[in-house]
Amino acid sequence: MSGGFDVTPLPNSPFGGLLRLRAPAGPDYTRALIAAAEAEPHAIPAALAEYEGLLLVPGLHGMAQDPALLVRLSRLFGEEVENYHETLTEPTKVHETVPEILVVSNMPPASKPPPPLPNPPRTADGGLPMQYPHRRGWHTDQSYRRPPPDISLFFAAIAVPKGQGQTLFANCAGAYEALPAATKARIAHLDGLHVMPGSGRSPDAIRAGKTPKPLAPHEQPQRQPLVRIHPVTGKPSLYLCEEGQLDWINGPVVGMEPGPDGEGGGLIRELMSHLTQPQFTYAQDWDDGDMIIWDNRCLVHAATWFDADRHQRLMWRTTVRGNPGPEYAGERRSWIPQREAEPA
Numbered sequence: 001m002s003g004g005f006d007v008t009p010l011p012n013s014p015f016g017g018l019l020r021l022r023a024p025a026g027p028d029y030t031r032a033l034i035a036a037a038e039a040e041p042h043a044i045p046a047a048l049a050e051y052e053g054l055l056l057v058p059g060l061h062g063m064a065q066d067p068a069l070l071v072r073l074s075r076l077f078g079e080e081v082e083n084y085h086e087t088l089t090e091p092t093k094v095h096e097t098v099p100e101i102l103v104v105s106n107m108p109p110a111s112k113p114p115p116p117l118p119n120p121p122r123t124a125d126g127g128l129p130m131q132y133p134h135r136r137g138w139h140t141d142q143s144y145r146r147p148p149p150d151i152s153l154f155f156a157a158i159a160v161p162k163g164q165g166q167t168l169f170a171n172c173a174g175a176y177e178a179l180p181a182a183t184k185a186r187i188a189h190l191d192g193l194h195v196m197p198g199s200g201r202s203p204d205a206i207r208a209g210k211t212p213k214p215l216a217p218h219e220q221p222q223r224q225p226l227v228r229i230h231p232v233t234g235k236p237s238l239y240l241c242e243e244g245q246l247d248w249i250n251g252p253v254v255g256m257e258p259g260p261d262g263e264g265g266g267l268i269r270e271l272m273s274h275l276t277q278p279q280f281t282y283a284q285d286w287d288d289g290d291m292i293i294w295d296n297r298c299l300v301h302a303a304t305w306f307d308a309d310r311h312q313r314l315m316w317r318t319t320v321r322g323n324p325g326p327e328y329a330g331e332r333r334s335w336i337p338q339r340e341a342e343p344a
């Protein structure tokens, strides 16, 4: 690519790119990379689109001392870096001085526990479980809001040892392209019904007979197309989550038989199993200073277990919004409560 960066295919992955500044790594590498990115503001976003929505940028150790650098870099990806004080986020999970940063950590005050180990913990050949339903938790960030965010940047300030605490990614555009024509026709005009995790609307919660959480008007489940056309690349892409981020009471697919055993649930399971096959997936084993940039419009991701009794993990995430595509044009933000005095 032009300018000051080298981008090469991401090793051990069927998609994605590895981006480095074309300069020797040194104590000022992080600042130099961000200065180069700002000097050529379309370069990294263009590389993200070219490499199918996934870029690994290693070696940004300087960001751990200066979290505002993550926000500066995020600004290149859209008109708004979200302020998590405005997005229904628990205050303990927001960075104390930089409100654009979501803190994903088992350390207080965020104190987020890792996801459980899959059952069984390894695949039959001893590998890391990746494919749904053996691997659970696949989602695209904040799809329970309309319009949903575009891009996430995720930075490892303190990573856990290799072999745990990975982030898994699946290529939804590649998986869509590989679907049989009959399936493409079947899903072309369907909507999924997305809801905030923990709302008591997952298959497990329904089967356990739990009472779903009452949802305020601004927390209501949101329809999202099962197939989105990417506004930058023009490519169609699957857009779905699995159990915890869909509403399995009234959905998960609008207009299809609802519930964990309904036709809509069967379709989601079929699509998610297809999407998370090895030819579409990548596992990121983190090093301190790694950053991954991903496009939520054409990727899903999932977190893996780590030993939280022995290790501390500190990750920072930003989300960037502003180009969800024409189907969201002019919409008001679903998650902002409307005041009664305000005209609808």
Ligand SMILES: [Fe+2]
Residues within 6 Å of the ligand: 139, 140, 141, 301
């Ligand atoms: Fe996520």
